[in-house]
Amino acid sequence: MPFSNLPPLLAEALATRGYAAPTPVQAQVIQPEAIGRDLVVSAQTGSGKTVAFGLAMAGQLLGEDGRILPSREPLALIIAPTRELALQVSRELMWLYGQSGARIATCVGGMDASKERRQLNHGAHIVVGTPGRLRDHLERGALDLSALKAA
Structure with missing residues (x-):
């Protein structure tokens, strides 16, 4: 499964870093049923967890254009x-x-x-x-x- 369901700017960043497809942990957090939910993720070192939680919160932080939502306070x-x-x-x-x-x-x-x-x-x-x-x-x-x- 490619990163096709992500905002284009994130998909481009991933492609630039050499990601052609999500790791198993990343694939789980970008499933439609996971969006906006609290998640508990456990996986081995090097499995892509850090990028996974970056991807998991994208729906709450980015607008439809893929840009960060405007805010003076942390999102x-x-x-x-x-x-x-x-x-x-x-x-x-x-x-x-x-x-x-x-x-x-x-x-x-x-x-x-x-x-x-x-x-x-x-x-x-x-x-x-x-x-x-x-x-x-x-x-x-x-x-x-x-x-x-x-x-």
Whole structure:
């Protein structure tokens, strides 16, 4: 099954990365019955899970033209248990959503929190972070989750 049922900009990003067809885990999350639902996904390392959840939330984040929906507040929040995983997830989502106009902010310990606040203030559509740093931004009023469509 090719990526024909995805917004063209995402399908193009996948093709550019060499994806000709979805991995099994990706195929499951883009099924019509999975769209807009909460999903629990478990698969081996290297199976395409990160791209899978990027694909799974596309229906909530992109308009009919395949562009990111307009918003000053984040539309999606991804919480990763470690800094390394958050950075990996952010990198994957950057290429996947790059052509859609999405702005992605990564909020993790050990990085410049003031730079993260600037990214959040400039309107990040997708926020990826670790629990401690996200909590810090929430407590300081830098992170507004009122517009979330996917978490």
